[in-house]
Amino acid sequence: METPNKIKSKSDLKSQIRDWQAEGQKVVFTNGCFDILHLGHIDYLEKARAAGDKLVVGLNSDESVCKLKGPKRPINKEYARSRMLAAFSFVDGVTVFGEDTPKELIEFLLPDILIKGSDYTVETIVGADIVLKHGGEVKTINLVDGFSTTNIIEKIKEK
Known part of the structure; x- marks a missing residue:
């Protein structure tokens, strides 16, 4: 699928998710700002997809x-962040x-698996109750130490 075609409205994404689920595929959902993409983001997203x-x-x-x-x-506008993720x-x-x-997006999309970083617990993940109520799973993923957008911004400011 071409990059721009992966960027969807909420309604179009819901329809796509329903199609995948009808085929028996497990849909994982995660969320974030993903402002300056870095190794921590890539590792996190790869692990999320593997779930x-x-x-x-x-x-x-x-x-x-x-x-x-x-x-x-x-730092990067939503269009650029969307294109990079896609x-x-x-x-x-x-x-x-x-x-x-x-929360509203999770309730609307109803993914099979909700994932956040290990800096959260299942009890503190927004939308966990919704996913669990609908028979889904909620998981956390270990984060790569030393990588964060805030740290990168601070490092740039020091130069």
């Missing part, structure tokens, strides 16, 4: 990144959400 058959990513809109990270973020062979779909959390 199922298809990986969909909920991407924070520029406005929601600004609310979460501050007025100087994001370019990975292990990402099967990307959609942008503007809410403070992905």
